Amino acid sequence: MKYLKILLFPFSIIYWAITALRNKMYDTGFYGSTDFDLPVISVGNLSTGGTGKTPLIEYLINLLIENETVGVLSRGYRRKTNGFFLSPNSPDPKIIGDEPALLKWKNPQIEVAVGEERVMAIPLLVGANPDLSVILLDDAFQHRAARPWISIITTTYQLPFWKDKILPIGNLREAKSGFKRANIIIVTNCPKTLSLEEKTVIKKTMNTLENQYVLFSSIEYEIPFLLSNPSIKISLNSALNVLLFAGIGNPEMLKSHVQSKVKSLKWLGFSDHHWYSDRDIFKIERIQKEII
Numbered sequence: 001m002k003y004l005k006i007l008l009f010p011f012s013i014i015y016w017a018i019t020a021l022r023n024k025m026y027d028t029g030f031y032g033s034t035d036f037d038l039p040v041i042s043v044g045n046l047s048t049g050g051t052g053k054t055p056l057i058e059y060l061i062n063l064l065i066e067n068e069t070v071g072v073l074s075r076g077y078r079r080k081t082n083g084f085f086l087s088p089n090s091p092d093p094k095i096i097g098d099e100p101a102l103l104k105w106k107n108p109q110i111e112v113a114v115g116e117e118r119v120m121a122i123p124l125l126v127g128a129n130p131d132l133s134v135i136l137l138d139d140a141f142q143h144r145a146a147r148p149w150i151s152i153i154t155t156t157y158q159l160p161f162w163k164d165k166i167l168p169i170g171n172l173r174e175a176k177s178g179f180k181r182a183n184i185i186i187v188t189n190c191p192k193t194l195s196l197e198e199k200t201v202i203k204k205t206m207n208t209l210e211n212q213y214v215l216f217s218s219i220e221y222e223i224p225f226l227l228s229n230p231s232i233k234i235s236l237n238s239a240l241n242v243l244l245f246a247g248i249g250n251p252e253m254l255k256s257h258v259q260s261k262v263k264s265l266k267w268l269g270f271s272d273h274h275w276y277s278d279r280d281i282f283k284i285e286r287i288q289k290e291i292i
Helices: 002-027 053-064 098-106 118-128 176-181 196-206 252-259 278-291
Strands: 040-044 070-074 111-114 134-138 150-156 184-188 213-216 229-233 241-246 264-269
Touching: 040 053, 053 070, 053 098, 053 134, 053 150, 053 184, 070 098, 070 118, 098 111, 111 118, 118 134, 196 213, 241 252, 241 278, 252 264, 264 278
Parallel strands: 040 134, 040 150, 070 111, 070 134, 150 184, 184 213, 241 264
Antiparallel strands: none
16 A cells, blocks of 8 residues: 555645646636625535535535525536436436435425536526525535635544545545635534544644634434335344445444444445446345345
């Protein structure tokens, strides 16, 4: 691994130079950013995937939905389409992506749309529902053509951005200094026992600006349910042999949680946003029969 990082180091320098030049052009006004009349809240991160952006989007939806008409705009990562699409009440993940589809399934009362170019997609989303009073931009921290009213970034407690390195050596999409553009930084996946003293140390290490807020969050898993009938809950207990599979960016906490509840755990991991094939389903069914 050490030699691989040495080999990749020149590419990391090139990537840093390109992203730094791009940010400089926005900072100096060489590239313009578009403002919007209605509140736009951007949720993103400095690193690639697995930092809790989608759960935060869902939290903001639940926080705002009682008093606001909420719209969510995502690029629709790994969807099979391009361009702008407004989600119907029965969304197709292949058309709008798995995470936007999940948000629409769980929150049918909100507007969900996908579009790579946020500056063009935001007016289209507002045109589809002129009553929108706030728009949440998913994974938009590096999309600087649209200027948000509030910018939030997430970073994990296990691998915060200040301990990471830029691609391809590490996971950072841009230099660590990019965090200064954010209004709020949320450290996710924190242990519930995180002390005030450790929070203070993290804030000092981060070296935030005076106008930035640092928040901490932890994960609390709900009781599993049958996909065919969500009203039927599944009790995890020490007598169960469980097959757990997932295609998410950071599955370690999920694995640890399930492992602590059951007799034995068989883990089958897939890449983030994985599209399951018939072969995958056959493999899952085969392993499931083996452990029962």
